[in-house]
Amino acid sequence: MRDLPVYRHKAEILKALKENQVLIVESPTGSGKTTQLPLILKEAGYDELGIIGITQPRRIATLSICDFIKRQLEIEADNHYCAYTMRFDDTSDATTRIKIMTDGILLQEMKANPYLSNYSVIMVDEAHERSLNIDFILGLLKQITEVRPELKIIISSATINTQAFSAFFNDAPIISIQAGAFPVEIKYTTTYQRKRFMFFEGDYLNIAYLIQNSIENNEGDILVFLPGEYDILQVADYIKPLASKTVVYLLYGRLSKEEQEKVFTPTPDNKTKIVISTNIAETSITIDGIKVVIDSGLAKTNFYNQKNFTSSLESGPISKSSAIQRSGRAGRTQPGICYRLYSQDDFDSKKDFTVPEILRSDLAEVVLRMSELGIYDYEA
The missing domain is CATH 3.40.50.300 (P-loop containing nucleotide triphosphate hydrolases)
Structure with a gap:
């Protein structure tokens, strides 16, 4: 799998991550961004500094990605080095160093551990979906960057509207990767x-x-x-x-x-x-x-x-x-x-992009969710 497009950009990705706290990776379907970025981070030693956390919007993706990474690492199914966590199902333990989780799980962890002190990298995958969970995570991560400059953040998205993510994170660099997909x-x-x-x-x-x-x-x-x-x-x-x-x-x-x-x-x-x-x-x-x-x-x-x-x-x-x-x-x-x-x-x-969930939701619900997460600056 190391012939996938993302892996061929390994040196560029690690250099950008060394020089910046936040990195935006834009790449279309088939580039391997979801499965190869965790391996690149492991090979660079980020797993020795803390947990490499990867969020997914859906349960089925959380499961399949964890299984795929385990096969690439050639580790047994009952080995907890790479594990997944979702509602009512958690395979992680104290030895876990690559953790794939639904975005709702990360939000729950942020309540008890607001600075994510046990993580070395957080990768928000499929950020272009702009669900409420994803937008809340991005907002909270921006706050954490001011307290934990050593925490690395990767925002992974399809090649759509990534400039908005870059601007939100103070002009974070964007690495564009072509998938080389078939016609x-x-x-x-x-x-x-x-x-x-x-x-x-x-x-x-x-x-x-x-x-x-x-x-x-x-x-x-x-x-x-x-x-x-x-x-x-x-x-x-x-x-x-x-x-x-x-x-x-x-x-x-x-x-x-x-x-x-x-x-x-x-x-x-x-x-x-x-x-x-x-x-x-x-x-x-x-x-x-x-x-x-x-x-x-x-x-x-x-x-x-x-x-x-x-x-x-x-x-x-x-x-x-x-x-x-x-x-x-x-x-x-x-x-x-x-x-x-x-x-x-x-x-x-058709509209170019899907309308973010926060713009089609009941604002009362949004404010309550923000309060629950400890976000009180509603206008920001």
């Missing part, structure tokens, strides 16, 4: 009317037809992005007639850890793997063998309604950056195809 052919369709943000029976049939056609053309394993659990179950039902030719895995937040991990199962001979997922599969995790992506152009996000003072999970159009992330899933190891269930005009009219 992905984009195929738009006008079959779907994107003025509405929900699916009907005809939509599920059309997706099933696309899947069937892709299998008949031997295009490869398929990843389908849909907005929610109901849509995923509907499409899975419509492709049951293809069962003799396929293995189908579902991926959404409510599934157990064991069910989610099934997506990493190698594809049997003479079968096509089909993964039907929400935006969980958009970043961080790598599902080997994916050559075809079917992108609905939709995702469910939480919005606060100022008229009736309620928050709800609503299906809506994704941003350009999310669409690019999704198509990139098809070009990780070989050339691929992305079927976008919307037109080129729909893509061109």
Whole structure:
């Protein structure tokens, strides 16, 4: 794995980190930033100064990244040198030196250990997602830099809007890394009317037809992005007639850890793997063998309604950056195809970036969360 693009920038990364407290690493899907940066830090001796901490927005990514790093280090599964921590599941102990955790766990640790005194490096991965947790972590880390100049901070993001992170951390340097991904052919369709943000029976049939056609053309394993659990179950039902030719895995937040991990199962001979997922599969995790992506152009996000003072999970159009992330899933190891269930005009009219969660949340909830974390300068 040391031939991945990030590892080839090892000397540049370590030099920048030696000369600066905060470093922004921007790199697209397939560069190896999530799995190779912890190894680079270990080889430079940061594990001897404290824990190398890596945050992830999702549980499934936390698990898969920990397993991948352990395989690279050739350490046994029950060795705690590299461990993961998430709600109700903690494999770390006093010997842990590389710790992959959900971002919510780091926030909880910051309550009891506000200066993160047992860490030598904190790497915030997938920072471009701009969830409330990520924004709170970034704000708290900036405060810590004033007290602990020896703590190194890496903000890892896809190649979108990294200048904002640099400006926030007093013009921190940015290292841009190209992924060298394989080409992905984009195929738009006008079959779907994107003025509405929900699916009907005809939509599920059309997706099933696309899947069937892709299998008949031997295009490869398929990843389908849909907005929610109901849509995923509907499409899975419509492709049951293809069962003799396929293995189908579902991926959404409510599934157990064991069910989610099934997506990493190698594809049997003479079968096509089909993964039907929400935006969980958009970043961080790598599902080997994916050559075809079917992108609905939709995702469910939480919005606060100022008229009736309620928050709800609503299906809506994704941003350009999310669409690019999704198509990139098809070009990780070989050339691929992305079927976008919307037109080129729909893509061109999308917002460049996903609206940060803090801008679509109930401000009362945001203030309460900030108070809980000991942040009282609400206007800053």
